Amino acid sequence: xxxxxxxxxxxxxxxxxxxxxxxxLESFLNDFHQLKGHKLLVHGGGVMASKMAAQLGVETKxxxxxxxxxxxxxxxxxxxxxxxxxxxxxxxxxxxxxxAIGLSxxxxxxxxxxxxxxxPVDFGxxxxxxxxxxxxxxxxQLIESGVTPVFCAITHDGNGSLLNTNADAIAYTVATAxxxxxxxxxxxxxxxxxxxxxxxxxxxxxxxxxxxxxxxxKQQGFIVDGMIPKLDNSFRAIAGGVSKVVILHAxxxxxxxxxxxxxxxx
Amino acid sequence: xxxxxxxxxxxxxxxxxxxxxxxxLESFLNDFHQLKGHKLLVHGGGVMASKMAAQLGVETKxxxxxxxxxxxxxxxxxxxxxxxxxxxxxxxxxxxxxxAIGLSxxxxxxxxxxxxxxxPVDFGxxxxxxxxxxxxxxxxQLIESGVTPVFCAITHDGNGSLLNTNADAIAYTVATAxxxxxxxxxxxxxxxxxxxxxxxxxxxxxxxxxxxxxxxxKQQGFIVDGMIPKLDNSFRAIAGGVSKVVILHAxxxxxxxxxxxxxxxx
Numbered sequence: 001x002x003x004x005x006x007x008x009x010x011x012x013x014x015x016x017x018x019x020x021x022x023x024x025l026e027s028f029l030n031d032f033h034q035l036k037g038h039k040l041l042v043h044g045g046g047v048m049a050s051k052m053a054a055q056l057g058v059e060t061k062x063x064x065x066x067x068x069x070x071x072x073x074x075x076x077x078x079x080x081x082x083x084x085x086x087x088x089x090x091x092x093x094x095x096x097x098x099x100a101i102g103l104s105x106x107x108x109x110x111x112x113x114x115x116x117x118x119x120p121v122d123f124g125x126x127x128x129x130x131x132x133x134x135x136x137x138x139x140x141q142l143i144e145s146g147v148t149p150v151f152c153a154i155t156h157d158g159n160g161s162l163l164n165t166n167a168d169a170i171a172y173t174v175a176t177a178x179x180x181x182x183x184x185x186x187x188x189x190x191x192x193x194x195x196x197x198x199x200x201x202x203x204x205x206x207x208x209x210x211x212x213x214x215x216x217x218k219q220q221g222f223i224v225d226g227m228i229p230k231l232d233n234s235f236r237a238i239a240g241g242v243s244k245v246v247i248l249h250a251x252x253x254x255x256x257x258x259x260x261x262x263x264x265x266x
Numbered sequence: 267x268x269x270x271x272x273x274x275x276x277x278x279x280x281x282x283x284x285x286x287x288x289x290x291l292e293s294f295l296n297d298f299h300q301l302k303g304h305k306l307l308v309h310g311g312g313v314m315a316s317k318m319a320a321q322l323g324v325e326t327k328x329x330x331x332x333x334x335x336x337x338x339x340x341x342x343x344x345x346x347x348x349x350x351x352x353x354x355x356x357x358x359x360x361x362x363x364x365x366a367i368g369l370s371x372x373x374x375x376x377x378x379x380x381x382x383x384x385x386p387v388d389f390g391x392x393x394x395x396x397x398x399x400x401x402x403x404x405x406x407q408l409i410e411s412g413v414t415p416v417f418c419a420i421t422h423d424g425n426g427s428l429l430n431t432n433a434d435a436i437a438y439t440v441a442t443a444x445x446x447x448x449x450x451x452x453x454x455x456x457x458x459x460x461x462x463x464x465x466x467x468x469x470x471x472x473x474x475x476x477x478x479x480x481x482x483x484k485q486q487g488f489i490v491d492g493m494i495p496k497l498d499n500s501f502r503a504i505a506g507g508v509s510k511v512v513i514l515h516a517x518x519x520x521x522x523x524x525x526x527x528x529x530x531x532x
Binding site: 052056078081082084088090095100104107109141147156161162 | 318321322341344345346347348349350352353354356357358360361365366367368369370372373374375404407411413420422424425426427428
């Protein structure tokens, strides 16, 4: 299919903090509903999971920002992400008139992930998704029938076990798998204006970044921590066929103002 | 469509106690996978919800076997039913080769329920589903595309709120709505052989019951408690177009041995 004949698909990822703020969530979902064309939502839920873990007396153990997931924690994240978190979003979207469907990677065998090897760090029931193991046919059938998929950060291994999975990686994976059929833009929404030269100054927004510039900025030290895997997923998505990635504040979804990643020298 | 041209659909409902027993659940799901023809699963989760409520220090309050559902309890049942309970079943079915999809009534606007009036008893976020507000087109599209729907006992009001809903009633509602298109049999699985003359004697199984017999048995006093709403839902389903209802032990799903409800004098 030639690029010009493809229809557009917006894949929007929201993080855990907005999920835990009912007013911000409802306002965001109203904006999401107003996005034109086909769309798909991916959400995290880490903030709620950590609160629930504390309430249940389950220890939260993170390494490199990833949750160590034993059987008890897997049950907890499945409850929080696929249960309340996902279904609350779906019910709110239905209220706006958006016919949403909540999914984990197990549903319709949508996303199979590979459980991480136990060395050097045993993350437990944590899996990494793969665009080649993503059921693009099933997901696009839903989209074409007028339904809006809402993915939580849970996948499965195809062998009976659910897996805790990073939501940014799910957005990258689904976007890459669907880029064969659609002109895909990923919107990574979070609580900053985008990639900033100075993390405390929203005015220092970098409006666009090429891969070469990204490497240089990392060396200069102002792209650090959680922004690195987000940008790695973004450039991987562009290399895999995604048309555009924008990193932006959730409140700016409709204007699209943020940091756009450019594929020119990818 | 004439009856003879319709294809068959088995709607199977399992209760909360089997959900809480990993070995029994996996064995049951293997049987379910072997059922021939189109099928659909509905599950409860009350046992797990009560355990989780105790662990979280949330008070469990039941009236007439129904859970009083305030905002905190709604969050809890959405987590347990739509989260871990539903997704664990879906992952296990995927392992058997059954392409399952887990759904609440909010997903794809599948089942809208009416929130109960607050008098005489205020059950809170509890809703009663209605076959006329069930999206039979969406559910049958999934079935026809080779996917097996797995419904948890959560619906929505269409106005942004999830609702805790009785799983037997969901089975009745979906079965009735789909009976226009399919020859539907409902299998209500629980932990007895069927309707028994003497609850302590599995040999006292009543193999079939007509509605007249049901009325007589109620007067004679050996159909009591939780069996009454189950049978009421069953006869309502038959009156609404469902071909057959069988009440049976989960372990007898493949043989179908239990109490069959007969429509003859309905």
